[in-house]
Amino acid sequence: MHHRTEDGPVVEPVVVERAEQPYVAFRGRVRTDGFAALADRLPELFGWLAARGTEPLGGPFFRYNLIAPDGEFEVEAGVPVALAPKPEGDVRAGVLPAGKYATVTHFGHPDQLFAVASALYAWGRAQGLPWDMTEAADGEHWVCRLETYRTDPRVQPDPAKWETELAFRLLG
Structure with a gap:
């Protein structure tokens, strides 16, 4: 169709x-022109996982939690994993719902x-x-x-x- x-x-x-699907992520509030700031942190997230012996289970993603009428978004830049390590600093752990x-x-x-x-x-x-x-x-x-x-x-x-x-x- x-x-x-x-x-x-x-x-x-x-x-x-x-x-x-379990995942780890950074969360931020960004405008369309500010996405790079969040996307640019993905290598840091991959490095954080590698340092803890955790393999990603696929490509990185953006999870849009809030799409505001003023053009601002609350977004998570995340990486799927089999089991999330304990969160640290501004690294968050979550689960994408079934x-x-x-x-x-x-x-x-x-x-x-x-x-x-x-x-x-x-x-x-x-x-x-x-x-x-x-x-x-x-x-x-x-x-x-x-x-x-x-x-x-x-x-x-x-x-x-x-x-x-x-x-x-x-x-x-």
């Missing part, structure tokens, strides 16, 4: 069931992810799928909205060739 926003990308979402997720894989530059996320959101609404999200005065509070980077930039330095998966948790 293709879905295209008025002038946006074509997305072919799939609804999948996911098991819970459940049904609407997912879509984007091949291309991360600059296009906002349009892909908007198309996934519109697709879910068009399908009558209820997002696991609460709208409040300070914005959208998501139980689990993920952007997972499947491409290692050390292996493929060209962002136009990156693979990114978006996964938004559904109610029920």
Whole structure:
């Protein structure tokens, strides 16, 4: 099922069931132009895990907890693990919840992810799928909205060739 926003990308979402997933992360409040500050800390997180003998179980992700109307986000920059070491300093440990997720894989530059996320959101609404999200005065509070980077930039330095998966948790 293709879905295209008025002038946006074509997305072919799939609804999948996911098991819970432990992770470690840094949390921050950022604006779109401030994401690099959080993303740039991911190597530090990988190093922190390596120092504790813990292997990542996949690519790093951004978990959007709050999307505020003023363009600010509360986001976690995280790495999935089998078992999280004890948190230290500003490293947090958490668990991505099990459940049904609407997912879509984007091949291309991360600059296009906002349009892909908007198309996934519109697709879910068009399908009558209820997002696991609460709208409040300070914005959208998501139980689990993920952007997972499947491409290692050390292996493929060209962002136009990156693979990114978006996964938004559904109610029920």
